[in-house]
Amino acid sequence: MAMLEVQNIRKSFGKLEVLKGIDFSLEKGQVLSIIGSSGSGKTTLLRCLTFLERAEQGSVTVNGDTIFDAAEVGKISAAEQRRRQLHFGLVFQNFNLFPQYTVLQNVCLAPKLQAKERPDYKQHTKEIIAEIEAKAHALIDQVGLSAKCDAYPWQLSGGQQQRVAIARALALDPEILFFDEPTSALDPELTGEILHVIKDLAGRRMTMVIVTHEMQFAREVSDHVLFMDGGLVVESGTPEQVFDHPEHERTREFLSRFTQA
Amino acid sequence: MSFWEVTLSLLRGLGTTGRLFFLTLLFALPLGLLICMASTSRFAPLRWLTKTVVWVVRGSPLMLQILIVYYGPGLVFGWPLLPRFIAALVTFAINYACYFSEIYRGGIQSIPRGQYEAGQVLGLTRSQVFFKVTLLQLVKRIVPPMGNEFITLVKDTALARVIMVYEIIWIGESYIKKGMMWPLFYTAVFYLIANGVLTVLLNKFEKKLDYFKA
Ligand SMILES: Nc1ncnc2c1ncn2[C@@H]1O[C@H](COP(=O)(O)OP(=O)(O)OP(=O)(O)O)[C@@H](O)[C@H]1O
Numbered sequence: 001m002a003m004l005e006v007q008n009i010r011k012s013f014g015k016l017e018v019l020k021g022i023d024f025s026l027e028k029g030q031v032l033s034i035i036g037s038s039g040s041g042k043t044t045l046l047r048c049l050t051f052l053e054r055a056e057q058g059s060v061t062v063n064g065d066t067i068f069d070a071a072e073v074g075k076i077s078a079a080e081q082r083r084r085q086l087h088f089g090l091v092f093q094n095f096n097l098f099p100q101y102t103v104l105q106n107v108c109l110a111p112k113l114q115a116k117e118r119p120d121y122k123q124h125t126k127e128i129i130a131e132i133e134a135k136a137h138a139l140i141d142q143v144g145l146s147a148k149c150d151a152y153p154w155q156l157s158g159g160q161q162q163r164v165a166i167a168r169a170l171a172l173d174p175e176i177l178f179f180d181e182p183t184s185a186l187d188p189e190l191t192g193e194i195l196h197v198i199k200d201l202a203g204r205r206m207t208m209v210i211v212t213h214e215m216q217f218a219r220e221v222s223d224h225v226l227f228m229d230g231g232l233v234v235e236s237g238t239p240e241q242v243f244d245h246p247e248h249e250r251t252r253e254f255l256s257r258f259t260q261a
Numbered sequence: 262m263s264f265w266e267v268t269l270s271l272l273r274g275l276g277t278t279g280r281l282f283f284l285t286l287l288f289a290l291p292l293g294l295l296i297c298m299a300s301t302s303r304f305a306p307l308r309w310l311t312k313t314v315v316w317v318v319r320g321s322p323l324m325l326q327i328l329i330v331y332y333g334p335g336l337v338f339g340w341p342l343l344p345r346f347i348a349a350l351v352t353f354a355i356n357y358a359c360y361f362s363e364i365y366r367g368g369i370q371s372i373p374r375g376q377y378e379a380g381q382v383l384g385l386t387r388s389q390v391f392f393k394v395t396l397l398q399l400v401k402r403i404v405p406p407m408g409n410e411f412i413t414l415v416k417d418t419a420l421a422r423v424i425m426v427y428e429i430i431w432i433g434e435s436y437i438k439k440g441m442m443w444p445l446f447y448t449a450v451f452y453l454i455a456n457g458v459l460t461v462l463l464n465k466f467e468k469k470l471d472y473f474k475a
C-alpha cells in the first residue's frame with residue numbers, strides 16, 4: 001500500500017466546483033509534481049490536504065491511517081485534528097515567516113510549543129530545548145543559512161526567506177512535505193537556490209508533493225507527475241510519460257506553452 | 262493668592278484628571294477588545310447590536326454622553342444619581358472602548374491570513390497562534406493609532422467638568438469668579454507636560470518594536 005492515498009477529493013466554493021474528484025497515491029521517499037494551468041485547482045488541493053480548506057468529499061490516508069475523511073468531519077476534536085495535521089508540512093508560495101522572530105526562532109517555535117506537551121518536559125526542560133535548538137541549527141545549516149540564524153525575516157532575500165520556511169516545516173519531521181509554487185514569488189535568479197534545496201531533500205528521500213510551474217525542474221526531480229485541468233487529474237505518470245508522451249490533447253496543449261516560450 | 266497656591270490646587274485637579282485618564286484606559290482597553298470581538302462575531306444580532314452602539318457612541322458628542330449617563334437614569338427611572346467621578350469614568354470607558362474596538366479591528370484585519378495559516382499548519386492551537394504569532398504584530402500595528410487616542414483622552418478628561426468633576430480645568434475656571442483669568446490659561450502647561458511625557462513614552466515603546474517589520 002502506498003504511503004499517501006488520496007481518494008475522490010471534491011471541493012466547491014459556492015457554486016464553483018473547483019475539485020471534481022481527485023485521486024492519487026504516493027510511495028514513501030518519492031516526489032510528486034503537480035502541474036496545470038492557473039485556476040485548475042492545484043492550490044485548493046494542497047489546502048484541502050493540509051486542512052486549510054475542508055473538502056466536501058473524499059479521504060486521505062497516510063500509512064493506512066485515516067488523516068481525513070469527509071464523512072467524519074465535525075466528529076474530530078481540535079487536538080486530534082492537530083495531531084493528524086502533523087503528518088504534513090506545507091511550504092507557502094509567499095513564505096509566511098513570522099516577522100517578529102529570528103530565523104532560529106521561526107524554526108524552533110512550533111517544536112518548542114509542542115515539547116511543552118511532553119510528560120517529561122518539566123524534568124528535562126533544558127535538555128529538550130537544547131535538543132530542539134541543535135536540530136534547528138542543523139536544518140538551517142542544511143538550507144545553507146547558518147550565517148543568518150539571528151537575522152529577522154525583513155533582513156533576508158525572498159529566496160532566503162523561503163529556505164527558512166522549508167527549514168521551519170522540516171523541524172516538525174513531517175512525513176510528507178507539500179510545496180505550493182515555492183519559487184513563483186521569487187525573482188528568477190533566486191529560484192535556483194530553492195530548487196537546489198528541494199533537490200537536496202529529494203536526495204535524502206523526503207516524500208514531497210510539489211505544485212510548480214518549473215517544468216524542467218519537475219522533470220528532473222519528480223518520480224511522478226500529475227497534470228490537473230478543470231479540477232480533475234487529466235494525466236499522470238512518470239516525467240517521461242507526461243512530458244514526452246502525453247496521451248491527452250489538453251496536456252499537449254498545456255506543455256506546448258512552455259516549449260514555445 | 263500666590264502662584265504656588267494656585268499651582269498646588271491645580272495639581273490636585275491634575276490628580277483627578279490623571280485618575281480619570283488611567284482608570285479609563287484600564288477599563289476601556291479590555292472592553293474595547295470585547296466590543297471588537299462582538300462586532301466581528303458570527304452571531305449576526307450581536308454584531309448588529311454592537312455596531313449600532315459603536316455608531317451611536319462615536320457619532321454623538323462625548324459631553325452629551327456624560328450628561329446622559331449622569332442625569333439620564335434619574336430622569337428616566339428615578340434612580341439615585343451616580344457619584345460624579347464614577348459617572349464620568351463610565352462614560353469615558355465606554356466611549357473610548359468604542360474607539361479602541363475599531364483600532365483593534367483594523368489591526369486584526371491587517372494581519373495577513375498567511376500568518377494564521379502558517380501557525381495552523383505548524384500544529385499550533387488557536388490560542389498559541391494568537392499569543393505567539395499575531396499578538397505582537399497586532400500590538401505593533403495599533404500602538405500609533407492608540408497613542409493618538411491616549412493624547413486625545415488626556416484633553417477630553419476636561420469634559421468631565423460639565424458634571425462638576427473637579428478636574429484641572431474646573432479648578433482653573435473657578436478662579437475666574439475670584440477675578441483671576443490666568444490660572445485657567447496656566448492649566449495648559451500641565452496638559453502640555455503630561456502629553457509631552459506620554460509622547461516620549463509612546464515613542465520609546467514604538468522604538469522597542471522597531472526590530473521587526475510587519
Ligand atoms: N477561497 C476561495 N473562494 C472562492 N473561490 C476560490 C477560493 N480559492 C480558490 N478559488 C477558485 O478556485 C479555482 C482554483 O483556484 P486555485 O487557487 O486552486 O488554482 P491554482 O491551480 O492553484 O492556480 P494558480 O496556478 O494560479 O495558483 C479558481 O477559479 C479560484 O478563483
Ligand SMILES: [Mg+2]
Nearest residue numbers: 042043044181
Ligand atoms: Mg495556486
